[in-house]
Amino acid sequence: xxLHLTTRTHWTLPIDxxxxxxxxxxxxxxxxxxxxxxxxxxxxxxxxxIFSISGSAGDGVVVWEGDLSTAFGIGHLLKEGQVTVxxxxxxxxxxxxxxxxxVVEGSAGTSVGAAxxxxxxxxxxxxxxxVGHDPRRGVGMTGGTIVVDGSAGTHxxxxxxxxxxxVxxxxxxxxxxxxxxxxxxVMGKSGRxxxxxxxxxxxxxxxxxxxxxxxxxxxxxSLKPLILSLLLPHLASxxxxxxxxxxxRDMRLYHGxxxxxxxxxIFSxxxGDGE
Amino acid sequence: xxxxxxxxxxxxxxxxxxxxxxxxxTAHDEHWLEAAVREATGFATSVIAxxxxxxxxxxxxxxxxxxxxxxxAILMFGFSTASLADSVTRRxxxxxxxxxxTAVFDGLPDGTERVPLGKFLxxxxxxxxxxxxxxxxxxxxxxxxxxxxxxxxxVGVAKGIAGGNIILQCINSEGALRAARSVVDALAPMPGxxxxxxxxxxxxxxxxxxxxPKLRASTNNAYCPTLxxxxxxxxxxxxxxxxxxxxxxxxxxxxAGAMAKAARSAAxxxxxxxxxxxxxxxxxxxxxPLIDVLERFPG
Numbered sequence: 001x002x003l004h005l006t007t008r009t010h011w012t013l014p015i016d017x018x019x020x021x022x023x024x025x026x027x028x029x030x031x032x033x034x035x036x037x038x039x040x041x042x043x044x045x046x047x048x049x050i051f052s053i054s055g056s057a058g059d060g061v062v063v064w065e066g067d068l069s070t071a072f073g074i075g076h077l078l079k080e081g082q083v084t085v086x087x088x089x090x091x092x093x094x095x096x097x098x099x100x101x102x103v104v105e106g107s108a109g110t111s112v113g114a115a116x117x118x119x120x121x122x123x124x125x126x127x128x129x130x131v132g133h134d135p136r137r138g139v140g141m142t143g144g145t146i147v148v149d150g151s152a153g154t155h156x157x158x159x160x161x162x163x164x165x166x167v168x169x170x171x172x173x174x175x176x177x178x179x180x181x182x183x184x185x186v187m188g189k190s191g192r193x194x195x196x197x198x199x200x201x202x203x204x205x206x207x208x209x210x211x212x213x214x215x216x217x218x219x220x221x222s223l224k225p226l227i228l229s230l231l232l233p234h235l236a237s238x239x240x241x242x243x244x245x246x247x248x249r250d251m252r253l254y255h256g257x258x259x260x261x262x263x264x265x266i267f268s269x270x271x272g273d274g275e
Numbered sequence: 276x277x278x279x280x281x282x283x284x285x286x287x288x289x290x291x292x293x294x295x296x297x298x299x300x301t302a303h304d305e306h307w308l309e310a311a312v313r314e315a316t317g318f319a320t321s322v323i324a325x326x327x328x329x330x331x332x333x334x335x336x337x338x339x340x341x342x343x344x345x346x347x348a349i350l351m352f353g354f355s356t357a358s359l360a361d362s363v364t365r366r367x368x369x370x371x372x373x374x375x376x377t378a379v380f381d382g383l384p385d386g387t388e389r390v391p392l393g394k395f396l397x398x399x400x401x402x403x404x405x406x407x408x409x410x411x412x413x414x415x416x417x418x419x420x421x422x423x424x425x426x427x428x429x430v431g432v433a434k435g436i437a438g439g440n441i442i443l444q445c446i447n448s449e450g451a452l453r454a455a456r457s458v459v460d461a462l463a464p465m466p467g468x469x470x471x472x473x474x475x476x477x478x479x480x481x482x483x484x485x486x487x488p489k490l491r492a493s494t495n496n497a498y499c500p501t502l503x504x505x506x507x508x509x510x511x512x513x514x515x516x517x518x519x520x521x522x523x524x525x526x527x528x529x530x531a532g533a534m535a536k537a538a539r540s541a542a543x544x545x546x547x548x549x550x551x552x553x554x555x556x557x558x559x560x561x562x563x564p565l566i567d568v569l570e571r572f573p574g
Binding site for chain 2: 018038143162164181183200202224225229230231234247265
């Protein structure tokens with residue numbers, strides 16, 4: 001049976017949940033879990049004062065319930081086990097995680113999966129800015145997969161080195177900005193300056209609308225990116241299904257950013273005006 | 276022992292421990308898939324003189340391939356992991372990379388060892404190659420003239436067995452060809468085995484050594500009908516044609532099961548004797564007594 005932690009009341013102060021991992025909570029009884037200290041605002045508070053506790057994390061599963069939109073760091077440094085959030089979460093959910101899985105049934109704040117190295121994060125709602133990116137350290141993802149059923153803010157996949165991000169809705173400006181490598185898939189509209197400064201990596205724009213491509217990208221030819229046929233089943237395996245026919249559609253390729261290394265690529269299902 | 280009118284001679288196949296890998300090849304359509312498979316498994320009948328023994332294991336429908344296209348599973352057997360690594364890279368590089376629309380994936384992810392594939396072939400991209408890590412597998416995208424060649428970074432290698440066989444002794448060549456083809460057809464859907472010789476059949480069964488010191492193998496004169504009467508023969512008095520079907524498999528049960536199925540599918544009118552070939556039993560680690568495998572794998 002999973003460990004269930006349900007908020008007792010609505011909190012406006014930030015709550016630091018970065019230390020509450022399934023592996024740490026697994027050997028503890030509910031009363032021991034309740035005595036763990038949390039940083040709430042500037043004060044340390046017993047976890048049991050904020051959350052009602054039931055079950056056990058012995059099976060590696062922790063379920064957070066209630067309004068956690070001020071809670072940050074859920075799943076920080078997660079290596080194994082499963083974290084489910086029945087509600088919305090604050091910032092840095094799954095930051096620096098190395099394995100395991102996180103499912104957020106609501107929306108998430110900024111920097112979901114910041115600098116994560118492994119594991120999967122599935123956000124059923126929308127996300128704030130800097131998905132996969134840690135602006136405090138200026139570091140992006142080095143592995144793992146983040147999928148977002150809703151939309152995402154600015155700078156999705158900024159400085160990503162490895163790993164995959166997929167967003168079903170639209171994203172703000174600066175997607176894959178300064179990417180070192182990695183893969184980002186956007187099914188909705190993408191904001192301006194996508195790929196700005198990217199060195200390597202791939203951005204797939206699966207919306208039929210004409211993309212805003214920076215002039216520092218060079219227009220390439222049309223091709224069927226076969227790699228998508230491997231990516232899509234991988235995403236489907238974590239609950240993010242994309243029409244498999246995308247893998248067999250011709251896409252327009254853009255190379256860039258030529259102000260950087262220039263080995264990055266943007267694939268767009270919109271073919272452009274031709275040459 | 277009898278299978279219908281056919282005598283099953285008490286004999287055993289002598290087989291050898293080898294290393295093998297399984298490649299999953301996909302392509303845009305059947306035409307290019309067959310072309311790639313044909314090239315990649317060419318000149319790969321016997322390690323007596325070829326670098327590997329290789330053949331099609333089975334065709335794969337779209338639902339069984341990593342990229343959702345038509346595919347084929349190829350098995351390649353070599354003496355060692357090192358020799359297999361060299362051969363696989365060369366064969367994929369020259370025969371599949373060159374073939375329009377193809378891609379190559381690891382068909383043995385649980386193999387005990389791994390050998391590089393895309394890790395080396397990527398250099399053909401001359402710096403324009405790209406890699407993608409999906410899950411825990413790395414793939415390379417090498418730019419080519421029709422788009423990209425997609426290839427997995429490495430492929431798994433495991434221990435297998437090469438040299439299972441049966442020999443058919445028949446009244447005439449027409450009946451022998453018919454029986455041999457029925458064997459190959461029966462083995463085609465079996466997973467885990469290949470018949471690497473032309474059309475799956477050998478007419479030049481060999482013995483170890485030769486009167487010529489430099490030859491490692493020479494014709495098995497005891498089974499040559501044209502030599503019967505001149506040299507000691509193993510042929511049935513009424514046999515005028517013999518064929519051998521050599522079977523390589525991923526493990527002992529696969530080879531044994533295939534030998535049993537092969538013998539059953541060959542037995543019938545015109546097939547006088549079915550037996551298994553060996554080199555005296557001192558060379559190969561694996562022995563497959565034909566009657567024993569028929570009893571272990573009843574039809």
